[in-house]
Amino acid sequence: DSGSAKTTPEKDDLEYLTPVSIGTPPQVLNLDFDSGSSDLWVFSSELPQSSVSGQSLYDPSKSSTAEEVQGATWNISYGDQSSSNGIVYRDVVNVGGVEFKSQAVEIATTVSSQFTRDTNNDGLLGLAFSSINTVQPQQEKTFFDNILSNLDAPVWTADLKYHAPGTYDFGVIDKSKYTGDITYTDVDQSDGFWMFDVAGYGFGNSTFKAAPFKGIADTGTTLAMIPAEIAGAYYRQVKGAKLDSQQGAYVFPCDSVLPDFIFGVGNARYTIPGKFINYSLLDESDPTTCFGGLQPDMGIGFAILGDILLKSTFVVFDAGTESTPRLGFAKK
Numbered sequence: 001d002s003g004s005a006k007t008t009p010e011k012d013d014l015e016y017l018t019p020v021s022i023g024t025p026p027q028v029l030n031l032d033f034d035s036g037s038s039d040l041w042v043f044s045s046e047l048p049q050s051s052v053s054g055q056s057l058y059d060p061s062k063s064s065t066a067e068e069v070q071g072a073t074w075n076i077s078y079g080d081q082s083s084s085n086g087i088v089y090r091d092v093v094n095v096g097g098v099e100f101k102s103q104a105v106e107i108a109t110t111v112s113s114q115f116t117r118d119t120n121n122d123g124l125l126g127l128a129f130s131s132i133n134t135v136q137p138q139q140e141k142t143f144f145d146n147i148l149s150n151l152d153a154p155v156w157t158a159d160l161k162y163h164a165p166g167t168y169d170f171g172v173i174d175k176s177k178y179t180g181d182i183t184y185t186d187v188d189q190s191d192g193f194w195m196f197d198v199a200g201y202g203f204g205n206s207t208f209k210a211a212p213f214k215g216i217a218d219t220g221t222t223l224a225m226i227p228a229e230i231a232g233a234y235y236r237q238v239k240g241a242k243l244d245s246q247q248g249a250y251v252f253p254c255d256s257v258l259p260d261f262i263f264g265v266g267n268a269r270y271t272i273p274g275k276f277i278n279y280s281l282l283d284e285s286d287p288t289t290c291f292g293g294l295q296p297d298m299g300i301g302f303a304i305l306g307d308i309l310l311k312s313t314f315v316v317f318d319a320g321t322e323s324t325p326r327l328g329f330a331k332k
């Protein structure tokens, strides 16, 4: 079994949304595939109308294959202080042609305001490790874990693009989507994330520094949150850049030329083009001040390598067979 689903960026590549069919007859919702969490949850008919602003809703009562998981609940919080919770159904879920007949579909009865405001995002499809799924009393598996034994290869891949649609593939590594070799690196799944060692970094006219740091590959995070001293050194190369204390983030004049950022995986080196790092306006009302795609991590002990970094490469999330899970990176 293998499949491919097109994923489309919201404005400024804030998130990438992918159509997912749930139930019988299929109800199609656009979900944020998130390798930084492990719950598949959706906006639902059980939400108060005040929490919904244009999102598509999954209604289990309209699906002949939906079955409630009696007594099961879920409750998740995210790094940006957003959250959601609710109850659990099992139903048929189809992503890009790959189907699992009894996937736990966590329906929201409460969502925080960030999700209500995110009008095109109908929910999340978690692709981190099932060990951090929040369903109680009986933890549920991610879609990837459920389909793994049926896949031609134990992998899913992310080909995210700058201001353009890309694809998430399951069970296949599509050679047409990358160039050169894939460099693999071991994953430490003990926190439930796709955590790996970044071998080092470089930018502008400074040479590559082999100063390794840990990070998680997080398709559900927009920016790349890197160690504060590295972010500081990078923005010192940008005339007029400053740390906006209110935002806790680096901003700079929109006409700044931003250096490319090089990161290492093993012996390989990958480039995030400076134009990706000139992320967006800080505020629609001020066309002169822009917001950086590289920002300091919140000192949680590891970097969060989100879409700004991931979209510059082709990424293989490999569950491994007998070996440990690993991440593969390739140029494209």
Ligand SMILES: CC[C@H](C)[C@H](NC(=O)[C@H](C)NC(=O)[C@@H](CCSC)NC[C@@H](N)Cc1ccccc1)C(=O)O
Binding pocket: 032, 034, 035, 036, 037, 038, 076, 077, 078, 079, 080, 081, 082, 124, 132, 218, 220, 221, 300, 304
């Ligand atoms: C505050 C909560 C902390 C961060 C922690 N939660 C997590 O780590 C959760 C699973 N993952 C996340 O909060 C982050 C990774 C943070 S590293 C600790 N990834 C998922 C996030 N991008 C999903 C998202 C997508 C769109 C809008 C908002 C949020 C916990 O439950 O303890």
